[in-house]
Amino acid sequence: QLQLQESGPGLVKPSETLSLTCTVSGGSISSSSYYWGWIRQPPGKGLEWIGSIYYSGSTYYNPSLKSRVTISVDTSKNQFSLKLSSVTAADTAVYYCARLRPPGVVIRWGQGTLVTVSS
Amino acid sequence: EIVLTQSPGTLSLSPGERATLSCRASQSVSSSYLAWYQQKPGQAPRLLIYGASSRATGIPDRFSGSGSGTDFTLTISRLEPEDFAVYYCQQYGSSLTFGPGTKVDIK
Numbered sequence: 001q002l003q004l005q006e007s008g009p010g011l012v013k014p015s016e017t018l019s020l021t022c023t024v025s026g027g028s029i030s031s032s033s034y035y036w037g038w039i040r041q042p043p044g045k046g047l048e049w050i051g052s053i054y055y056s057g058s059t060y061y062n063p064s065l066k067s068r069v070t071i072s073v074d075t076s077k078n079q080f081s082l083k084l085s086s087v088t089a090a091d092t093a094v095y096y097c098a099r100l101r102p103p104g105v106v107i108r109w110g111q112g113t114l115v116t117v118s119s
Numbered sequence: 120e121i122v123l124t125q126s127p128g129t130l131s132l133s134p135g136e137r138a139t140l141s142c143r144a145s146q147s148v149s150s151s152y153l154a155w156y157q158q159k160p161g162q163a164p165r166l167l168i169y170g171a172s173s174r175a176t177g178i179p180d181r182f183s184g185s186g187s188g189t190d191f192t193l194t195i196s197r198l199e200p201e202d203f204a205v206y207y208c209q210q211y212g213s214s215l216t217f218g219p220g221t222k223v224d225i226k
Binding site: 048052060105106107109110 | 120152154156163164165166169175207209211212214215216217218219220
C-alpha cells in the first residue's frame with residue numbers, strides 16, 4: 001500500500017527557508033494517474049493547500065503563497081520537496097504531503113510533520 | 120478564489136442520531152468537484168466523499184453527500200462513536216480550497 005513520509009527540520013528561524021521532503025513508498029511517483037502536493041494546518045486551525053506537482057515537473061501553487069513556494073520532484077528517489085521562503089510565525093503548522101487524483105481529490109495523506117517558526 | 124463556508128461550526132449530537140453538515144461556496148463549483156474529509160485529533164484527514172456524492176473506497180454507506188452549484192451537504196445517517204470528528208469540505212474545480220470545518224461532538 002502506498003505510503004508518504006514527510007521529513008525535514010521541525011524548527012525554522014524567522015526569515016529563513018522551510019524545506020521538507022516527502023518520500024513515497026509502495027508505489028511510483030511517476031504515475032500519470034496522480035499528482036503530488038503539500039497541504040498545511042496551523043495548530044487548532046483548518047487546512048490550506050500549498051501547491052502540487054506532476055512527475056513531469058508541472059507545478060500549481062496557491063496564489064496566496066506562490067511568491068514564496070517552490071515544489072520540485074526527484075523521480076529517481078521517488079521523492080518530492082517543498083521550499084517556503086521568508087517564513088514567519090504564521091507559517092507554523094503541521095505540513096502534510098499527499099497524493100492527489102486529478103483534478104484535485106486528496107486520496108492519500110502523509111502522517112504530517114510539525115514545523116515551528118521561532119528564533 | 121472560491122471561498123467555502125461550513126455550518127454549523129459545531130454540531131452536538133448523540134450516537135445513533137442523524138448529522139447534517141452544510142458547505143456553501145462563494146461561486147458555483149464546476150462539475151460538482153466537491154469533496155468531504157474526516158479528521159480525528161492527531162491524525163491526517165481521510166477522504167470520505169468526492170464528486171459531491173461518490174463515496175471513497177472503504178467508506179461506510181451511512182455517509183452520503185449531495186448537492187451541486189453552491190450548496191452541498193454531508194449526511195451521516197446514524198452516528199457511530201467513531202464518527203465524532205471534524206469534517207472539512209474542499210472544492211477542486213478552481214484551484215483547491217478547503218472550508219473551515221464542522222466539529223461533530225458528543226452531546
